[in-house]
Amino acid sequence: MKDLTLQLIDQVCQAYQQRTPLMIQGNNSKAFAGRTPHKNKAKDNVSTLSTAAHTGIISYQPVELVMTARAGTTLAELRAALDEHQQILAFEAPDFDGQATIAGTLATNLSGPARPWTGSVRDMVLGTRLINGTGEYLRFGGQVMKNVAGYDVSRMQAGALGTLGVITEISFKVLPRPEYSTGLTLELPASEAIVLMNQLAGQANPITGACWYRDQLHIRLSGAARAVDKTVTSWSQKYGFQQATQDNFWQQLQHQQLPVFTETGALWRFSVNSTADDLAPAVHQTGIEVSDSLIDWCGSQRWLRTPETLAEQQNTQLQSLQRLAENARGSVTLWQGGDRSQEINQTLNPVLERLHKNVKQAMDPAGILNPGRLYSWM
Template sequence: MSDISQQLREQILQARAGATKLDIRGGASKRFMGREPQGEALEVGRHRGIVSYEPVELVLTARAGTPLEEIVAALDEQGQMLSFEPPCFGGNATLGGTLACNQSGPGRPWGGSVRDQVLGIRLINGLGEELRFGGQVMKNVAGYDVSRLQAGAMGTLGLITEVSLKVLPKPGETLTLVTETSMAEAVRLMNERAGQPKPLSAACWHDGRLYLRLSGARSAVDATVRQWGGELLENDVAFWRELRDQRLGFFDGDAPLWRFSLRSSAEPLPLEGDWLIDWGGAQRWYRGDADRARLDALAAEAGGQVSLFRGGDRSGEVMPAQAPALRLIQQRLKRAFDPDGLFNPGRLYSWM
């Protein structure tokens, strides 16, 4: 364990005095996300360690630079888990970076997102002030929930130093059913299955195969297997881990990787190329060269939005466009937390 919060605070104060921009870095596992990083390195990876873990209370608190694999190992000893299944990206992903980039894995529609599980955070703002938001219990709050505002902000609203999370028990049994089917039929089946009172915990389609994961009590899982049918996937834990960490063959390649967030029941989009559908139809990955304006229009028609997740030209905007009102709110939040614009300038949007 290592607490370097004071060193981080001093570097922020020095950067402010010298008008130096700061590039926040944890495990560097998500450097490919967002626009090109700028500024002097603010290394958070050494600020690590589990601060407290109460298995009975289902709450864990850890410093932002703590590797996810360390947290997962501690939870595994107690038969518990992070329900949002965050990608570990080869073991380099950290807790702070996972929250900042709003990363969740295959179980997100059923287990919730990282944003849903955050109870509280500690944060150093652009004035060098150490702040605390939320706590270690679930409760209603009035006004902005600053802890959850950090999800997807990519470090632009301050330096996260500590995160408290809700954790959950592992299910009693997990099995995966595989069926050969078309993309359109897979989307229909995903939505049909998701609407049934069954222990569905993940649903993915790629390369002509639909994968449905069942997790829960043994009796419920076994009954659903008999009712739904399909081939049982051997070593399914490895498959979902590879999908979670984006290490399936689909994620290799030089062509740009686009992430669509759509209405789960939307028809397949008319784009030639390789597709992978996750989150029961709500998250769709597309690999190929395409005109951004056309992709935006197709996403809007399907009730969602699209971002350039990896590769391609990252000098322009890569995140979904924001409505003027939302853009104004984000800019005001940025000025409130980081008045001098020190943290990750332009990483999320050029205007932040």
């Protein structure tokens, strides 16, 4: 448990004065996330700014449902502290072998299967302290559930991949551990599973997970024991669900350990309208072979595994998949694989791109914080 705030501020100030880029890094468990803008770090004068040793839980008040921790604190450490009070990180972010840190989780906005019901890491953030691109140490939000003073700079860090500031401290909401959880499964093709999971989510039942993988629809129920049991009985009778026996499917899904996440090739992530039809056949039609696919977040998040992209075809592929994503009212990212010096995220329209550049300029005028990690142009 160490407070390295002053050193971190010093390093950003120096980089700002010298106009040299910084690559922000926690435990490097998510090196795959975002672009890899620098082929030669030494040549580009890039230095690493490590938050890995800036660790520790600063405060935790179980009855307030609020925890505050330094950037480099691992989720594993947070979970251990929460466990003593039967509380959880409801956003269920992946652990990546115990290495994932709270700031890295926020910067990548990674949330697990319960996301449609209990919210994302972005939703749980109450406040942050961060260092902007000129080395100023700033505090936004706070440790209370409701706070509408000033712009919500804290939540804007979610998914920004460190391009807007060096997050040094985060306060977030935690929730009680559900009294009881159980899983249900049903063999079903993807397109039917998408409809059914959305129908189930529209009913007032204690559902906290809906995922389709390899012809199986998986439903997770959590909450008051009596309510869960009643739903198990009712849905088994009505739809033919089987109660899952001692499987660790939800654990593997949360921590991205299922084969779709670990196979070789390229992995595409679609974030779309939950009811959009299965994307695998449509992707296949564009001439890209889909070897595996998983539908999570009750249909809102789709993972598609394809063969490794060829560098010269990557942009064309991204554009075709972007059209599919837009039809499904969402967006696409080349999550893993491919040539990561090229663009990997959905192209933004000119107005949105200008706003992005302006926001980047407002937070990091010299462009020294993770430049190029999100888009080549910011």
